[in-house]
Amino acid sequence: MSDASDAHDAAAGRLPGLTSTLVFKLGTLGTVATDRFTRALDAFELGLKPKHVGLMVALDAGAAASQQELAARMGVAPSLVVSLADHLEQLGAVQRVRDPQDRRRQVLTLTDEGRRLLDRCEAAGHELDAELAGELTGAQRRALTEALQHLAAHLGLP
Amino acid sequence: MSDASDAHDAAAGRLPGLTSTLVFKLGTLGTVATDRFTRALDAFELGLKPKHVGLMVALDAGAAASQQELAARMGVAPSLVVSLADHLEQLGAVQRVRDPQDRRRQVLTLTDEGRRLLDRCEAAGHELDAELAGELTGAQRRALTEALQHLAAHLGLP
DNA sequence: TCGATATGGTTCAGAGGCCGAACGATTGGC
DNA sequence: GCCAATCGTTCGGCCTCTGAACCATATCGA
Numbered sequence A, B: 001m002s003d004a005s006d007a008h009d010a011a012a013g014r015l016p017g018l019t020s021t022l023v024f025k026l027g028t029l030g031t032v033a034t035d036r037f038t039r040a041l042d043a044f045e046l047g048l049k050p051k052h053v054g055l056m057v058a059l060d061a062g063a064a065a066s067q068q069e070l071a072a073r074m075g076v077a078p079s080l081v082v083s084l085a086d087h088l089e090q091l092g093a094v095q096r097v098r099d100p101q102d103r104r105r106q107v108l109t110l111t112d113e114g115r116r117l118l119d120r121c122e123a124a125g126h127e128l129d130a131e132l133a134g135e136l137t138g139a140q141r142r143a144l145t146e147a148l149q150h151l152a153a154h155l156g157l158p
Numbered sequence C: 001t002c003g004a005t006a007t008g009g010t011t012c013a014g015a016g017g018c019c020g021a022a023c024g025a026t027t028g029g030c
Numbered sequence D: 001g002c003c004a005a006t007c008g009t010t011c012g013g014c015c016t017c018t019g020a021a022c023c024a025t026a027t028c029g030a
Helices: A004-011 A022-042 A050-061 A067-074 A078-090 A112-133 A138-154 B004-011 B022-042 B050-061 B067-074 B078-090 B112-133 B138-154
Strands: A094-098 A106-110 B094-098 B106-110
Touching: A022 A050, A022 A112, A022 B022, A022 B112, A022 B138, A050 A067, A050 A078, A050 A094, A050 A106, A050 A112, A067 A078, A067 A106, A078 A094, A106 A112, A112 B022, A112 B138, A138 B022, A138 B112, A138 B138, B022 B050, B022 B112, B050 B067, B050 B078, B050 B094, B050 B106, B050 B112, B067 B078, B067 B106, B078 B094, B106 B112
Parallel strands: none
Antiparallel strands: A094 A106, B094 B106
């Protein structure tokens, strides 16, 4: 990890710097990414925020789940899931069904409309990918995706 | 990017999924990263948030700058820089000096105390890096850092 | 069977972060 | 020497998210 820029910093009497850190890079690039994604969603004019999409992804990922389970998966307060689900239900993207086995639980499922919406989000995601990583070589892009995949897996994320 | 998991999804009648997207990965991992960094800063008990560190990094990166320039660099409203600088000044990490050439401008500089503080943040960053990427091979980690570097450079970030 | 306790969902008030519109101080153009 | 532009600051408000109530339902124990 001692590359040319580090050597330059050292010559200037400085440490490598926080900017060479993984957390820092991930943090800043993460904000940029969600920022752009937010704008792309705004273009849909459906009042969607990244968290709405996060909920749909969580729904799509596993078996039908209660709102509490979803909140846990998303690392978010259950009360937030309520409002997210409210909005998605209003859009017809999500369906709330009382679990007959336990009538306290609301089982959320993605409707066909929700699938279509999620597909649109995915398309937007790919566009942004091209925009972001357009100047990376195929190999670089592959390495990046793979490394991020490892990281996510290591942290127990989707 | 058609790998095994994509093939699996396709077999299940699904598209590759938003989760295979770069924006999505960057977004989620970015939140995790800033989340952990925030907690690390909390341990300092100085009331610091990632944006404070961002300001210090911006100060450290270039020549002495006015608050407007810093706001532009950080992609943030000038009024926010005021409160960030207020707090850092109160900690003795930053110094405000009126530019004699243009007495409207406040020139911010990092004090020695600020440097020490920034070093502590960097140390925390490296700890988190070890925690995050501990299970990656050296080559993977190098590839990741390099790719993120490319991305950041392409977007005009530090 | 019935009461006590726990759990899922919802509502609501409020904390926290951030922006945009004002405003005073200072500058540069004419 | 006035007028417009610019810098920093203050302040009001929006938006997001959480935690504490609350009702409905379920489970446990006697």
